[in-house]
Amino acid sequence: MNTDKKFPIWSWVWFGLGALYFFLPLIATLDFSLRAQKGTISLLAYTRAMSDPKFVEAFSFSTIMAFVTIIVSLGLVVPTLYWVHLYLPKLRPWVEFVTLMPFVIPAIVLVFGLLRTYSAPWIINFGGTPITILPSLTESKIGTRILLISGYVVLSLPYIFRAVDNGLRSIDVRTLTEAGQSLGADTLTILRLVIFPNLRSALLSGALLTFAIVIGELIFAAFLAQPAFGPYLQHLGQHRAYDSTALTIVSFALTWAVMGLIDFVTRSNVPQKSH
Numbered sequence: 527m528n529t530d531k532k533f534p535i536w537s538w539v540w541f542g543l544g545a546l547y548f549f550l551p552l553i554a555t556l557d558f559s560l561r562a563q564k565g566t567i568s569l570l571a572y573t574r575a576m577s578d579p580k581f582v583e584a585f586s587f588s589t590i591m592a593f594v595t596i597i598v599s600l601g602l603v604v605p606t607l608y609w610v611h612l613y614l615p616k617l618r619p620w621v622e623f624v625t626l627m628p629f630v631i632p633a634i635v636l637v638f639g640l641l642r643t644y645s646a647p648w649i650i651n652f653g654g655t656p657i658t659i660l661p662s663l664t665e666s667k668i669g670t671r672i673l674l675i676s677g678y679v680v681l682s683l684p685y686i687f688r689a690v691d692n693g694l695r696s697i698d699v700r701t702l703t704e705a706g707q708s709l710g711a712d713t714l715t716i717l718r719l720v721i722f723p724n725l726r727s728a729l730l731s732g733a734l735l736t737f738a739i740v741i742g743e744l745i746f747a748a749f750l751a752q753p754a755f756g757p758y759l760q761h762l763g764q765h766r767a768y769d770s771t772a773l774t775i776v777s778f779a780l781t782w783a784v785m786g787l788i789d790f791v792t793r794s795n796v797p798q799k800s801h
Contacts, residue, residue, distance in 0.1 A: 552778070559775055562768035571772035575762070581773070584758035585741075591671075591754065592740035595678040596733045599686045602679065604729075607687070608721055611694050612703060618691075625687040628680055633745040636680060640673050641749065670750050677746040682736040689735070693728025734784045742777060 562571035575581055610618050628636070641664065648660035663669030702724070706716040722729070747754035759777070763770035 555771055556775055559768060559771040562772075571768040572776070575766075575769040575772045575776075578769075580758060584753055584755045587753050588741050588743075588747075588755040589737075591675060591678060592737045594675055595682060595740055596736050598675060599679050599682050599736060600690075600729060600733070603683070603686045603690050603732075604722070604725070605717060607690050607694055608699065608717060611699050622687065622691075625683040628684055633677075633681065633743075634749075637677060637746050637749045640677060644669075644673060664750075670752065674746055674750050674752055674754075677750075678736075678740050678743065681743065681746075682732075682739055685735040685739070686732040689728045689732030690725065693725040696728075697724045734787060738781045738784045741780065 559571050560567045560569070562568065562574070606621065610621055644660075644663040647658050647662045649656050649658050651657075661669070663673050699721070702720050703716055706720050711719070741755055743754070744756035744760060746752075748757045748760070755777075759770060759773055762773065
């Protein structure tokens with residue numbers, strides 16, 4: 527007897543309307559990007575945009591910033607959540623609340639806060655003598671990059687947190703830690719050789735989501751005057767609409783490819799049931 531529930535007709539109607547709402551603008555954008563050469567459909571806008579040296583520079587810059595952001599985010603979130611899961615489980619709701627703040631506070635407010643706080647040096651008076659404890663970060667290229675990566679880390683916190691938290695919930699953290707300690711391993715060794723390998727799928731999911739966020743980010747890079755892909759795409763749209771539209775399609779395809787890779791990795795790591 528077939529017990530599968532059939533979707534009512536209205537469910538399919540609403541699904542179809544949602545698909546049209548999503549795909550029609552995308553199809554129109556794709557069609558516009560193919561009409562850079564008047565009177566014919568061609569890939570001129572794509573070849574012209576991809577051959578632009580500034581595109582290579584901007585995309586390479588954002589890719590490097592994405593990888594640095596991933597390393598810093600994982601180095602911050604994994605040990606913190608490991609400690610919370612193992613010793614301070616009652617603090618988990620508070621940690622989760624902090625990671626949700628990027629959803630509440632707009633990026634424009636965050637970047638203005640960073641500029642307001644770190645654009646001037648921090649000076650204290652010690653015995654009547656002014657001492658600089660932190661120089662202005664916006665006056666140097668390295669300082670500005672630090673602010674940019676810090677902003678990206680904050681934006682990626684909600685996604686990294688959920689990926690790592692779900693991964694830690696799927697393993698027995700306490701048993702693995704006690705087994706490592708019984709063999710004489712310290713905390714750093716347990717994290718490096720036990721916890722990180724068991725979180726491989728979760729870490730990859732969080733890393734790929736962070737990569738997609740950084741590649742498309744605009745506000746932080748624009749206000750910190752950095753040659754990232756987001757500001758480049760905005761500037762291109764003001765002067766070469768066809769090329770900008772083509773890169774928009776490329777960015778969309780890249781994001782979906784990342785999502786597909788996440789789905790493939792997470793599915794491939796699910797243990798198969800024995801028959």
